Amino acid sequence: MDKGLSLRDVTIKKGDVPLLSVTHEIAPGDVLTVMGPSGVGKSTLLAFITGTLSPNFSATGSVWLDGHDITHVPPHQRRAGILFQDDLLFPHLSVGANLAFGLRPGGSKAERQSKITAALDEVGLADFGDRDPATLSGGQKARVALMRMLLSEPCALLLDEPFSRLDAALRAQVRSMVFDRARARGLPVLMVTHDAEDARAAGGEIITLG
Amino acid sequence: MRTNRFLPLLPALTLLAMLGPVAAGLWWTILPAFGHLPAAGQTGPSLDPFRDLFDWGGLPSAVFLSLTTGLLATAISLAIVVLVTAGWSGTRPFRNLERLLSPLLSVPHAAAAFGLAFLIAPSGWLSRLASPTLTGWERPPDLLIVQDTWGLSMAAGLIVKEVPFLLLITLAALGQADAKRSVAVAQALGYGRVTGWLKTVFPRVYAQIRPPVYVVLAYSMTVVDVAVILGPNTPPPLSVQIVKWMSDPDLAMRLEGAAGALLQLALVVGALCFWRLGESVVAALGRRWIAAGYRGRLDPVVARVALAAGCGSALAVLIGLAVLAIWSFAGFWGFPDALPDGFTTRNWMRFGPGTLEALQETAIIALTAGLLALILTIGCLEAEYRYGLSFSRRAVWLLYLPLLIPQIAFLPGLQTLMLNLGADVGRKPVIIAHLVFVLPYVFLSLADPFRAWDRRMGTIAAALGASANGVLWRVRLPMLLRPILTALAVGLAVSVGQYLPTLLIGGGRVATLTTEAVALASGGDRRAIAVYGLMQTGAALIPFALALLIPALAWRNRQGLRHG
Numbered sequence: 001m002d003k004g005l006s007l008r009d010v011t012i013k014k015g016d017v018p019l020l021s022v023t024h025e026i027a028p029g030d031v032l033t034v035m036g037p038s039g040v041g042k043s044t045l046l047a048f049i050t051g052t053l054s055p056n057f058s059a060t061g062s063v064w065l066d067g068h069d070i071t072h073v074p075p076h077q078r079r080a081g082i083l084f085q086d087d088l089l090f091p092h093l094s095v096g097a098n099l100a101f102g103l104r105p106g107g108s109k110a111e112r113q114s115k116i117t118a119a120l121d122e123v124g125l126a127d128f129g130d131r132d133p134a135t136l137s138g139g140q141k142a143r144v145a146l147m148r149m150l151l152s153e154p155c156a157l158l159l160d161e162p163f164s165r166l167d168a169a170l171r172a173q174v175r176s177m178v179f180d181r182a183r184a185r186g187l188p189v190l191m192v193t194h195d196a197e198d199a200r201a202a203g204g205e206i207i208t209l210g
Numbered sequence: 211m212r213t214n215r216f217l218p219l220l221p222a223l224t225l226l227a228m229l230g231p232v233a234a235g236l237w238w239t240i241l242p243a244f245g246h247l248p249a250a251g252q253t254g255p256s257l258d259p260f261r262d263l264f265d266w267g268g269l270p271s272a273v274f275l276s277l278t279t280g281l282l283a284t285a286i287s288l289a290i291v292v293l294v295t296a297g298w299s300g301t302r303p304f305r306n307l308e309r310l311l312s313p314l315l316s317v318p319h320a321a322a323a324f325g326l327a328f329l330i331a332p333s334g335w336l337s338r339l340a341s342p343t344l345t346g347w348e349r350p351p352d353l354l355i356v357q358d359t360w361g362l363s364m365a366a367g368l369i370v371k372e373v374p375f376l377l378l379i380t381l382a383a384l385g386q387a388d389a390k391r392s393v394a395v396a397q398a399l400g401y402g403r404v405t406g407w408l409k410t411v412f413p414r415v416y417a418q419i420r421p422p423v424y425v426v427l428a429y430s431m432t433v434v435d436v437a438v439i440l441g442p443n444t445p446p447p448l449s450v451q452i453v454k455w456m457s458d459p460d461l462a463m464r465l466e467g468a469a470g471a472l473l474q475l476a477l478v479v480g481a482l483c484f485w486r487l488g489e490s491v492v493a494a495l496g497r498r499w500i501a502a503g504y505r506g507r508l509d510p511v512v513a514r515v516a517l518a519a520g521c522g523s524a525l526a527v528l529i530g531l532a533v534l535a536i537w538s539f540a541g542f543w544g545f546p547d548a549l550p551d552g553f554t555t556r557n558w559m560r561f562g563p564g565t566l567e568a569l570q571e572t573a574i575i576a577l578t579a580g581l582l583a584l585i586l587t588i589g590c591l592e593a594e595y596r597y598g599l600s601f602s603r604r605a606v607w608l609l610y611l612p613l614l615i616p617q618i619a620f621l622p623g624l625q626t627l628m629l630n631l632g633a634d635v636g637r638k639p640v641i642i643a644h645l646v647f648v649l650p651y652v653f654l655s656l657a658d659p660f661r662a663w664d665r666r667m668g669t670i671a672a673a674l675g676a677s678a679n680g681v682l683w684r685v686r687l688p689m690l691l692r693p694i695l696t697a698l699a700v701g702l703a704v705s706v707g708q709y710l711p712t713l714l715i716g717g718g719r720v721a722t723l724t725t726e727a728v729a730l731a732s733g734g735d736r737r738a739i740a741v742y743g744l745m746q747t748g749a750a751l752i753p754f755a756l757a758l759l760i761p762a763l764a765w766r767n768r769q770g771l772r773h774g
Contacts, residue, residue, distance in 0.1 A: 047669070050669055050672065050673055051672070052665075052668070052669045052672065054598065055597075055598030056598075074677070074678070075669070075672035075673070075678075076672045076673075076674075076675050076676055076677045076678070076680070076681075077675075078673070079675075080673060081673055081674075082669060082670065082673045084666050084670070086666070088664070088666055088667055088670050090667070090671075090685055090689070091689060091768055091769075091770025091771050092685075092688040092689055092691075092765060092768055092770075092771055094767075101671070101674060101676070101684070102674045102675075104675065105675075132767050132768050132769055132770070133770065134768065134769035134770035135769060148674065149673070149674065152673070152674045152675055154673070158673075
């Protein structure tokens, strides 16, 4: 079984206009960075992989994750975790409930709670479980969003300009936190960004679109 | 996964629920209008119903009334709203006026009309305040103020209710018109506030509010409950006369009623065309006005007059409701005393049980129609989101169709159809008829917030393993709790205020607060009217209060949803 994320002859069109074509293998623990100015369709590539491509676009080719063709699998069964530039924590749920939303089903109530506590501990947010996400700082929100995604045990990690809303000091810290955890879990990472520094820090291959 | 099989059908079902009764009603208006009504032993085609209609002596003035009240009410309420917005939007007085007007949106037309009648009648509160010191009146003067032959008080009753509606619609349109910067540029070029706004922002805003303006025109021309309360009696406006024909025990009168309904429809279509023509004339004049470069020296005066008119219209409803409240607790109250001799709860004791019964009927109908409309609307919007359907600008007009085709034009037909089918009149058909009018308002109220929801929330939730239904129930609907409850409250208020569908489709056997209140109009028992009018207002307002309160409580620890 081939571990990793593989894009085979993926072509995305808007109407009749081709936006991008990608063929690439991302091995577990590796990072592929897709660069290019805004509007070239970087994010549509991620939408194609998560299965949420808008009907204005059409795509051909296939996406394989850990040896399975997921091109036609419903979005919620693909196990492709994604982070956006905004934290997108669910505003109606507490921090703990956001993590519980991400945590894969199964296990007793106590087991689930201890996993959530451990996740909060891991990113230095112990005792934040009952907090309203809106009261957290930008860096704290980013950490909760990361842990929520990791608790869903994804098989790949997609990053959509994930650090561009953070200020310079925070940025390096959150970035290394994300990449370290992806590497530790052996996740293939696909990042789209227009920031050259993010691309350098990722340390993987870079393709430039547009 | 049952929902997934249902979901694609919901848009079609919604259109059917909204337009089906309209189409069936129109068809069954056309048949009897041309002499075909088997239930009355008549088979057509024949032009006799129209001959009878044109032989009716009251027709010219009935037609005239329909046109004048409709055009007058629409033109004046639109002028007030546009000029107030032009002169004051973004200022403190404007925000205050907005706060004053928005709760008035849900006050039922009938209650507002009663309040106005209690205020301006010869024995009304204004006359009492001014008598005898200013007027010298010791007895109510013999003036025909309410129910005047020209329909002016009726037009006033419509204006005070349409101003809040048009203002809210205009505010919604302003958000997309980039008004602030346009006015700033115009002002930097030396234009006054009002003139600058009219020349730069108004064309964009009007393009957006055009459908609701047409709705106001069609509604004002054909309204029945306000006309019964404030309109002239002999002869009445055409819509009221049609109801009389349709309620006649002699089934043959329905032929004439159907012909009248078709004439009413033709009048509305004609008036809408006339209005459309007027738009072109105003646009042409406006272009010349813009080209001439006038900066607007009279702007401050115009703005002040408009603000006064806006406040006056809001106060007319508010004070009218206050007078209703005084009457509902009034003991003996002789003219020209400004207040009753004493206050008592006797009126409420006496009419309370009756109103509670009517309230129960009102609530059952409103909640069923409101919840059905909400489910259909959410289903349509969710289908649009999941399957990437998109509604064109044309399709939006479909939503307005049941509001543009006058109730009086197709409800009689719907009643005749039920008569022919031998269907039972009663609550269920009334709910279906209410749904026709509740659905568009619920849809229009929920569509924007539903579509504005950040799609990436859905992507994230799906990536975390939530199915499409899971995303809807666990993320989207909770986040949209407030707009959903507001849309439901709008639907409930629309249903509570419905008079004609309840009367005609209920066959007079379904007694809601509105039908009971309007039925009291001819009797003139002010205490009974006051109690029913207030209950009706409460039934429409309380859902709005709950729509504010419930999300505030449910999300009291969730800052992120406080303004969602």
